[in-house]
Structure formats: structure tokens, C-alpha cells
Amino acid sequence: MRLFAIILSFILIQNITYGGELMSPIDTGFDIKAILPLLNKGELGFIENSKVRPKQVSLFSLIDAKPDKVWEVLTDYEHYPEIFPSVLECKVVKVEGDTTFVDYKLDAVLYSLRYRLKHRHIPVRSIEISVVSGDLKSGEYRYDLYPYEDKTVLIYSIKASATDTSFILKKIVKKQPTMDEAINISTAIITLNNIKDAVKKRAKDNK
């Protein structure tokens, strides 16, 4: 159980091979207003209807802070190693218009992965993330922020497969290719919980 959770945390911002554009669930007609009251109890996982693997997985979570505070954490790349335990190093290499290019070094148990991602910012609304180069071949991710009272619904979407990441995950997924959606849901939960904790910690530190 612990090992599995650790492995999941290692694939935090990675994963591989995708087929199709990653969309915000809100843009696909998902009625977010209907789920808002229930997010106080826990997350909602949304899995698209696709026969092509990997499927898009989106996780909705409620964060007890306004969107600008959540945005601050999401775009604070230099502090990602403190926010996400599996990120060893994180460095902004260049900014071109609304796009920030970031180099990552990720702990993958027995070795580390190095790769560059580009993050397209639509301030306080969404961040579209894709792979540029390095140990990751492909993969699409995005954050969408939705204000709700004094809180934020943060939606993290993943369209990727874990097959080319750590050798342990590769073995798991090779044996059970159907694990992709379950792994992506767990990855999204861990990611959102890390962000939630970081937002909470900053609010506490600022008091």
C-alpha cells in the first residue's frame, strides 16, 4: 500500500503517450455547479468515454482559498520541490509570452527523470501543460480553477499513460494495462492534496 502510494507520487507530473486534445471538463458541458456542494466531502473523478487509451481523467477538488492564492502556488515553480515530494529540482528556463518553460528532475525510486514541460498560463483560470523534451515522450495535463464562494474548485486533468516512466510502473502497467485510469486518478488525488497542503501552509505562514 505504502509502496504503491510512493510509486504513484513519483509519476506526479509525468506519464506518456496520448491520443487527442486534453480539454477542461467544463468545456465539454460538465455542469460544475451541480457538484459544488458535494466537494466539501471529497473529490469527484471524471473519466471520459473513449475507446482510445489513455482516457482523459479529471479530478475535482475544493480548496479553502480564493483562486489567486491557489494560482500563486501553481505558478511558484521554484518552490515545487517543497510542494511536491517527488520533485527534486524545478527551474524556470524561459518565458515566452504566456508560456513558461520549466525543467524538472523527478525522483523515480532507483533513478531520476529529467524533462522539460511548457506551461501555458491563462491567469487565474487555467494552465495547460505539455511535454517539450527529456525523459518523457509525451503527455498532456491541465489545471482549471473555478471560484466558488471564498473557495476554489481546482480541476486537474491528465491524458497520459504511465508505461514509459519508472521501471516499476512500467512492469505494473505492462502486466495490467488497464491500471492507467486508476493510476491517473490516484496521481491526481495526490497532486491536488499536495497543492491543498501548500495553500493551507502559506495561509498559516502569512497570519
Place this chain on the structure above:
Amino acid sequence: MSMKIGLISDIHGQFDRRLKTLFKDVNHILCAGDVGDLNIIRQLNEIAPTLSVRGNTDNSLRDILPEYIFCKIDGLKFFVVHIMEKSDPLWQELSRLIYSLKPDVVVYGHTHNYYASSSNNIIFVNPGSAGSNRYPIVRTCGILEKMDDTLLVQIYELGTDIQMKYWQSFSIKNNNHTK
């Protein structure tokens, strides 16, 4: 060609190996929580792609399983949640959400009693408990089969032998939820 989905809930850490036989033809498995431990999810995934929510006893799986799942499989919309009780403080919000999302099927658990019924073109299925006999209730799980415009819900008793205990078919011909 028909599509089959294995429905299971309240396993409480006790995986019945015979599920491998019962679910051998299913395309997916939906689990409505109270899984018990992560090994169960792994074992279910060995049978078919499994999506599971967490139940009220799944605190150790909080980083693994979400509270709710809304998914689309072969054109059918499913909403999965562990508790669907009127006594739940969030009952009204949950009902509102379900009627807003308009899933074809709601899969839930918690009561350990199997159940299948339809309301406002939404089919509600509780496959019962596939885990330990905490109460004097038989262990059960279900299979949902989609055949053209019909959904067939079958509940199987996991007793000394596995036998079909109950079935009900639902027409989805006039169901405009499904896209």
C-alpha cells in the same frame, strides 16, 4: 455485441477468488467503496479495468480513491458513490447532483443489501456486499449487461456456490441521457 460491467461493493478486504470466474467476461468493473485495502483494487484490475470510489471505512485509501466517480463507458453514463441514504447530511445535494448529471446508472453500496430499481430514467443499483458477512446478509455482487436498448442487472450470491439470486431488466430505449 453486448457490454458487461461487473458491479461490486463493500468488499472489506476479503477478495473472493471466484470473482475471477464470475467476472471473466466483463469489460469493466465498478466498485462502490469499502474496498478494505489496495490489494483488492489490484486483484480486480487483473480481471478488468476497475474504477472505484472510497467508502466510509477506506481512510487508508484517501490518497488513492476519490469520493465520487462520474464516468462514461460504451456510451453509458455511470455515477458511483458509496453512500446513498436519506439520512446522509448531503442527501439533498447528492440527489440534485444525480438528477443534474443524468447518469444512466447510479452504483452505490454501504447498506450490504442488494437493490435495483429505476427512477426518472435513472437506474439505481446496489450490488450488496461481496466481503465478510458482518450482518446476517448473503454476500452478493452484480453484473450489468447492455443489450441494444436494454440493461439487464443480475445479482449473484457468493455462497457455497455462485448462483443468480435476482435479475431485472430496464429499457433504455427512451432514455435521452445516453449519448
